[in-house]
Amino acid sequence: MSETVGQETRYDARALNALLAKMPAVERVIASAQAQPLIAIYGRTQVLAAIRATLDGWRRDAQAGTLIAPADAAAPFAPESVIDNAAKVLAARVQNRLRPVFNLTGTVLHTNLGRALLPDEAVRAVVQALAQPVNLEFNLATGKRGDRDDLIDDLICELTGAEAATVVNNNAAAVLLSLAALAPRKEVIVSRGELVEIGGAFRIPDIMGRAGARLREVGTTNRTHVSDYESAINKHTALLMKVHCSNYAITGFTKSVELDELVPLARANGLPVAVDLGSGTLIDLTQWGLPAEPTVRTTIDAGADLVTFSGDKLLGGPQAGLIVGRKALIAKIKKHPLKRALRVGKLTLAALEPVLKLYQAPEFLRERLTTLRLLTRPVAQMQESAMRALPVLQQALGDAYTVSVEPMFSQIGSGALPVDVLPGSALVVRHAGKVGSGRALMKLERALRALPRPVIGRIAEDALRLDMRCIEGANEVAFIAQLAELRL
Template structure:
């Protein structure tokens, strides 16, 4: 018996050896005519690495007895197959990790999908800044070194009514810098009902601790009074702070102190009032039928000495954190060492300026500001697009699924107006087979993500839902065309 086993093993080894011997040498592959276009595109180094990786993987599969040869008419290690596998490996290796996707989640300002989409004017400005030198920190009038904030602070002040402004890389950084510069080793008075947590477990108490400030909580979760602020003020108080609760809402038996009440108290004690607006907007959204949000200008006019807000949320620009307010306070903030660490680069400034300039012509804002255009799209537009895409989607998913067009609700996202929704329409796919639908829906959701341009939807109410609010007409054709490549 042992001799039989030994003989079989020896025979298998000889067979494996003969099979591996048919593998073309790396030198032959790299010198082949078929490899030359690859070398011209990817370079010899990458092509050589991909060929070796292909052959190493085949050797492992052959030894494990799992070598696949889908084409029975060709040798398993033919030159053609080596080239084909090398092409696949090179494509995978060089594909960008940051890829465009179709955002069909129904969330317009989706943090995980990049938040606000930039308008054309901003894109053109970024391209110019990428390809040409620019006066980032050069004063063209004097010929001397300048301040990069000078590029946009006058524009920000014009739009907000503030005396001065500065920009950092996001709103969390803006809050951190403000507290570090003005409240290190001192107390900051905040209502307990405003101690919010936003995405990524960013919490106001945590950022205060990192800034070296001591949090002085007042009031209760649902009710805070002016007398609570007054009782908390002492010799160690640096400032009073309000945080706009843009990512949640408390209703019922509630009481909060409005800014126009709080500002006189702060003045009486010689203290500044800082307001973190989070997703703050520069215009009244109600004029376009959207839920109202406090504007930066209204906050400044109500008595805020400093206001922080994001550039990539309701403002509709690039990721940035803006601080506006009294000139002497902004000057102190800009002198803090953290300012240099948190400052923005030329690409952010290049994108932010044209976005801000759109607000100088508010009559064109709905048309030209991408975020506002998406938020104000009528539901009929999405419904018509869904009807056009429905046949292609049904063909792609097959008989195992049933696709339909249904009304749904979008949301603004990124913590802005959390309880408000926007009427929308989209595609809904349900499992039509027998048994549970959970695995089938997950399979479909994954297949959509594996398309050349991944489609990101959501699973809810026992269906895959694709809200078409963010699918504008220019992208509709590409979305429908690639549905034919869906593999379930």
Template structure:
């Protein structure tokens, strides 16, 4: 605020400025005490001082207040709003009505109750993270879950890092530094965020040896690329795109047989690796980790927070001698996971021991297999609620939609769904009206995220479970357009 001398202010303005109560006076009021109890005196002092400064600027700008208006109450109210805004976490719960179940920007897989309880336990109590309770000596954190991972995948050994990109980076750094890795050109995928397989190779100190073409690679291409500098053969499962038409790729077992015949290991990056055959749940088929191991892969890397349905993690499974070498690499310590990840991962893996109960207990699978009729009934219930809220400016209809799995898993496959479509009631193209509505939904206490497509704002209800429906309905009354 620029300084203004007393003689430049008229008498009325000086009188108004004199009415602004001192900070200490406001702090000593009964209205301030609940704020002090909740936020502490230091924060409240700062907020009231800022509110007083803002009020003085308003008065100097010509804003007038009725003589009966309590400026002390105004300062308390302004400070309260400021404190509440500052205390609001930046990481907030949202309604994912985008139609993408494993949404990378929204945290991917939702953890089942068993994992949530385990994380709370790990947050509030000391844990035997690296302590062997049987011997009383220091332990290895991988020992907590590697036996379970091996049981479910058929691998000899396993280790866990913080995501699948880290798993690939660590594998290449440990086994192929300053050597060549043979990969089909059609499998040089971009994982996301402009993070590509060639980039990982470079960061790991390995040299990429591309073979084949974008659409066709043959076994002889792998064979002819092998030389004295070859460290391993690698296949990357193209989980986030599909090439159709005149194509040819080489199977895992064929590449593995060639690698072993030439005395080399063979690695597979499965990306969204799943531990069960999804076809049994009516979902598109995706290669499982066990199938890949049984096909001859010496190492398999995959994510924990995609189709597996657990926390963010990168799992490496395979031959014991190779896993030992990977675990000894200095990068392993930098990329290792903490107790919260391990606490969440173990109960998720435990669920796979009872596959007949998996659809009910694993949140990701429950959402992916949710019957379209359930979402249709839900859309019918919510359509009238949302129409009343929006009034005559928009039309709300319950319509069939198509969901997708997301996070690069099965990119061309879609799941029949149902949801709500909101359009400009005047019949005009959506444009600004839909963007305004989309912004208003994002501004709700628990933001609602949909997608604009075909001149409609669409709310796919696949991820709106019954337990959250009441919250969604209740906050519709707060929608301001």
């Protein structure tokens, strides 16, 4: 006997044994004609595993009383039914976990979504480096082993005004390596107001400790004076360090020490000044109406002996940590054993070089550098994109939701300019019902994430907001076409 209760079918012992007896043997299923196309695609080993997983799952569901069996109890256990389910198992198994998504969050440099998108020139260079041998550490002029930094250090120096440069995995690695090489078992003086925490709970004091340097805090959270640095300098001091607070802002009664004050003090005491710029940019962003951010060149020109910054934020390139500065300091950093552990591979270098070369023609940068193009995208373009998507989304959602096009403020993201926003336009979805709005919006948000190319928006102020800033060209076409597949 069996009894259906809600979404569960409960079986007594006799009914359960009869049900389990109808399940076909694995060898029968894999020998069936229906299995052969799957074997041709996935191979016998994977198909066999998927069939076993399907049958084992059905047995567990039956024993737990949760298997939903139709009137014809034999139908779900026919070989073709097993193969249909196995095909779904295989499709899910072979799908890459790192998948393209549509970023409609309103954050351009979204850490969780991969930060900067690479321009076409960089993408082509990466594909070439993937498919062919490259001169990663081979000097084509001498025929001898070369230094991988030689591929891009002169280009970085040209753009920043630094004497020398090197590249590691990310900016945290750049700070770690610099401190390990220049300040082992010595003190590094930093303002208390600059002891920031970056993404993933990584903190400047922790990085400093792991590097073997000793932190010497000066000043207070909101106010630090040059006299605080001066009184802290002693025979154990290795360097003075400034950290650009790109991921937060302190307002009100504040005072910080700028480079024009710090550099003379460091020179008088024979100490280098290191600056962690964090996001880092190579060009003045205000010419495009974006908020001001210190450039690497102005920091070098102001007297910094060493500057570290990211490659995948405002620079618009791949994940990397760039270290630029005085030749003697860079040489010491490159000799440290950690350099090999933190060095970048050929794909990073392949992507970074063409991105840097775009900066040699700044008059074309807005059109060619993807990050800058998205940050400066006209509001009218975003409104037009939203209007094209609106009727398709509304039809897919039906009467349960209302869709409108409304202004929205985007963020640069990844700790860059946290208090500044960019005017834009978004699709705003609200639940039409009087109750259950929160649950309905979360259901919709899950459905959007379940699409073949997941759509990532954000719920705020009792609405699901889909910012159109990062949807352009072919991506917009694909996004709109996919909305018809939305299922709630």
